[in-house]
Amino acid sequence: MGRRVFQQKVVVITGGCAGIGRALALRFAQAGAHIAILDIQDEALVAFRQQLHDKLNADVMALHCDVSDDQQCAEAISQVVERFGGIDLLINNAGITHRSAFADTDIAVFQRIMAVNYFGAVNCTRHALPSLLARGGQVIGLSSLSAFAPLLNRGAYNASKHALHGLFETLRMEVRSQGVNVMLVTPGFTATDIRKNALVGDGSINQAATNLSFKVAAPADVADAIYLGACKRKRLLVLSNVDWLARQCARFFPRLFERWMLPRLSGVKSSPTN
Structure with a gap:
């Protein structure tokens, strides 16, 4: 489906050098789109741009951009518009996470997570x-x-993702009459490095693996689903049975969610006591 929907369209992807972002760049390049990758990994940017050009003959921009820096974002977007003439799709993919209890987490960690995930x-x-x-x-x-x-x-x-929903659900209502669609995507557990590079309470990185009790999706499969959702201009894309089950369980059976599902989703051995 949608083989020509994004042909010659301009797609901007933040955090585009790894994980889901990288898979999205590949998928939209395969569909004939012009690609702009924004990331902070300079060597990876150069190598991935060359790969897309050599293997897919894709027209690609690779720009260093820390999305938490508003000036860098302004300059990167300006360069994309100048080069390609405009933007048809912006994918806000860049994100980081942490593993630390509220009481053990420095305020700087809260600020950094919000700076990247939300303000980015x-x-x-x-x-x-x-x-x-x-x-x-x-x-x-x-x-x-x-x-x-x-x-x-x-x-x-968690707070950064709640904030994203508040932001984009409001934006959707404000711009839909002007022909712009806003889609929120909630992937399930995916085989990326986000958990391996999670911050801990003092702001350092803990690369210890998290024990997960659920099937982990491949980034390419997630990218395929997002591509099809974009072709259909969906509003919300929930990509795993775990997401739907967790959503319904947390809403309608909160005690069951807290005692049984929450520890498994969080990769911990015991549930909180009430």
């Missing part, structure tokens, strides 16, 4: 919006099942 999306969307409005484009926000069902030891991360 705010910054890029603000600067891309004029072009998106002019072209009847689309904004995608990568959220998480934690927006529906909180995970233990992820207070800052």
